[in-house]
Structure formats: C-alpha cells, structure tokens
Amino acid sequence: MSFDLHRLRIFVAVARAGSFTRAAAQLHMAQPTVSQQIGALEDAVGAPLIERGPRRLRLTPAGEALLPYATRLALLADEALQATRTAAGVAAHTLRLGVGQTLATYLLPELLCRYRERAPHCHTRIVTGNSAALLEQVAEGSIEIALVGSPAAHPDVVVTPFMQDRLVVIVAPHDIWASREAVDLDELRDRPLLTREPGSALHATVERLLGSATLAGDTVIMLGETEAIKRSVEVGLGVALIQAIAVQREVALGRLRALALRGADDRRTYAWARRARQWLSPAAAALVALLGE
Numbered sequence: 001m002s003f004d005l006h007r008l009r010i011f012v013a014v015a016r017a018g019s020f021t022r023a024a025a026q027l028h029m030a031q032p033t034v035s036q037q038i039g040a041l042e043d044a045v046g047a048p049l050i051e052r053g054p055r056r057l058r059l060t061p062a063g064e065a066l067l068p069y070a071t072r073l074a075l076l077a078d079e080a081l082q083a084t085r086t087a088a089g090v091a092a093h094t095l096r097l098g099v100g101q102t103l104a105t106y107l108l109p110e111l112l113c114r115y116r117e118r119a120p121h122c123h124t125r126i127v128t129g130n131s132a133a134l135l136e137q138v139a140e141g142s143i144e145i146a147l148v149g150s151p152a153a154h155p156d157v158v159v160t161p162f163m164q165d166r167l168v169v170i171v172a173p174h175d176i177w178a179s180r181e182a183v184d185l186d187e188l189r190d191r192p193l194l195t196r197e198p199g200s201a202l203h204a205t206v207e208r209l210l211g212s213a214t215l216a217g218d219t220v221i222m223l224g225e226t227e228a229i230k231r232s233v234e235v236g237l238g239v240a241l242i243q244a245i246a247v248q249r250e251v252a253l254g255r256l257r258a259l260a261l262r263g264a265d266d267r268r269t270y271a272w273a274r275r276a277r278q279w280l281s282p283a284a285a286a287l288v289a290l291l292g293e
Contacts, residue, residue, distance in 0.1 A: 003070075004044070005073065008074055010027065011063075014050065020034050045062065047060070049062055071140065071141075074141075079278065094125055095124045095283035097125065097126050097127075097147070098127050098134040098143040099127075099128050100147060100149055100200075101200070102149060102202070102243055104126075106246050106248075107245065108126075111287075111291075114290055115286065118286055122282075123283075131199070131200060132200075134273070135153075135154040138154070139154055139157050139275060144274065144275075144283075145272055145280070145284050145287070148272075148273055149268065149271075150270070151208070152271055157273050162291040163270040163291075165269070165270065167243060167244070168247065169258070169259040170230065170233050170250075170258055171256070173256070182260040183259045183262065185209060185261060188241065189210065191239045192220075194232050194233060194238050195215065195221075197223070198222075205241075226242065
C-alpha cells in the first residue's frame with residue numbers, strides 16, 4: 001500500500017484545524033470532499049483516523065501515530081519541489097515570514113524597505129504572533145523563518161541571534177520614580193506591574209527575573225500588545241519592564257521615562273529561527289544576509 005500525498009495533506013489540515021469545516025475553508029475545498037478524502041485514507045490504512053464528535057473531532061490512536069509522519073512527508077515533498085525548482089532556475093520568490101509582535105512594530109518596517117531594495121524580485125507573506133507560536137509554525141513548516149525575542153527554543157528549530165537590546169523600566173512622567181535614573185529589580189515587586197501574555201518572549205524574561213509567584217499576584221496586569229502596555233503606563237496604571245527598542249519614540253517625546261534596571265541581567269537578544277535540517281530558499285537567504293549586516 002502507498003499513501004496518497006494529497007490525502008495526507010488534507011488529513012494534516014483537518015487534524016490542525018480540529019474541524020472538517022475549518023479545514024475545508026483553509027484548503028478552499030468543499031466540506032463533503034474533505035470528508036470523502038479522509039474516508040478514502042482511512043480505507044487505505046484499514047483503521048479509523050478521526051473520531052467525529054459533536055463539537056470537535058479527535059484523532060484516534062492510529063491518527064495520532066500517522067500525524068507526525070504525514071506532516072513530515074508533506075514538508076519533504078515541498079522541500080523536494082523547491083530544491084528542484086531552484087536547481088532549474090525557476091524557484092519561487094515568496095518568503096513565508098513570521099515576526100514577533102515587538103519586532104513587527106519596531107524593526108520590520110525598516111527591514112522590509114531594505115529587503116525590497118536588496119531583493120526586488122522577492123515577495124513576503126507575513127504572520128505575527130508570540131515567540132512560542134511562531135517557533136511551532138517554523139517546526140511545522142507553515143512559515144520558513146521567524147524573527148523572535150529570547151528566550152526562544154524548540155527541539156526542531158535552529159535559533160540564531162542577530163541583534164542585541166536591553167530591558168528598561170518605564171514609568172509615566174509624573175510617576176514617583178520619574179526623577180530617578182535606575183531601579184532595583186526587587187523594587188518592582190512593590191508596584192503594579194504590566195507585562196505581556198504567557199507564550200511571549202517578554203513574559204518569559206520577566207518571569208525569569210521576578211519569578212512565577214510575582215507574576216501570579218493580584219497587582220500584575222497582562223496584556224497582549226506592547227502598545228497597550230506603554231499606553232497603560234503612560235496614564236499611570238503601573239510600571240513595566242520592556243524592550244528599549246519599543247519605547248524610543250515615547251521617551252524622545254517625553255511621554256515616558258526609561259530607567260535602567262539594577263540587580264539583574266538586562267540584556268535582550270533577538271534571533272531568527274529556521275527548521276532544523278532544512279536549507280534556506282533564496283528569498284529567505286536574502287533576508288538573513290540583511291540581518292547579519
């Protein structure tokens with residue numbers, strides 16, 4: 001028996017989406033067609049792969065066993081096609097790029113301008129998200145490379161630093177700390193603190209510095225956007241530990257004060273990530289070359 005690659009791709013899409021309807025929409029196929037293809041795959045395997053529930057489907061043990069292989073086979077087929085097209089001089093020039101929220105706002109616009117000048121024949125398809133989600137997408141192959149903050153780690157992903165930054169404590173201009181130049185790490189435990197959501201690289205850094213018990217406290221506010229954190233600090237809702245790259249404009253305009261952090265490692269690293277054991281497409285290689293300059 002041999003597997004039908006098209007049916008394996010449909011199976012992977014259904015497993016990820018958790019729904020025949022959502023998978024059909026993503027694949028631009030009719031839902032009955034998706035169901036028929038999964039049924040044909042199950043007939044070929046000789047066992048059910050998916051349990052149809054009233055709200056969300058679940059993979060059977062056979063489906064769980066097949067999913068990682070189906071994912072790898074689909075990705076390997078894509079790599080084979082791209083390698084062949086590159087060798088023939090007809091490689092696709094679209095870069096599937098993932099970018100963390102902070103870098104998407106404060107680094108990506110300038111970087112894309114330089115990229116278009118360097119590689120005008122290349123196009124980009126961009127998704128944003130927190131570091132954990134982007135690394136997972138790199139590992140799955142849905143994006144080729146991701147630009148993320150540290151800490152960033154995944155067993156199937158290679159992470160390479162390309163830029164250094166530092167963390168600063170931001171306060172409102174009228175805050176009681178506004179006249180200071182620096183703040184001790186332990187002092188932050190006594191103030192209302194704003195930070196990013198779990199899964200973001202910033203949240204992981206703040207958790208490492210202050211501990212999970214502090215972040216579980218009632219005076220901690222977690223927000224999904226860096227801009228929301230800055231605005232909340234600006235109006236006096238609390239203080240925040242944040243990347244220096246994210247507050248340059250507000251500090252220059254006098255809307256926030258940035259204080260040095262004492263008693264802790266304030267270094268912040270940004271990195272690009274790719275799937276292990278996978279070569280870069282020409283479009284990705286052009287962007288990586290820019291990051292190294």
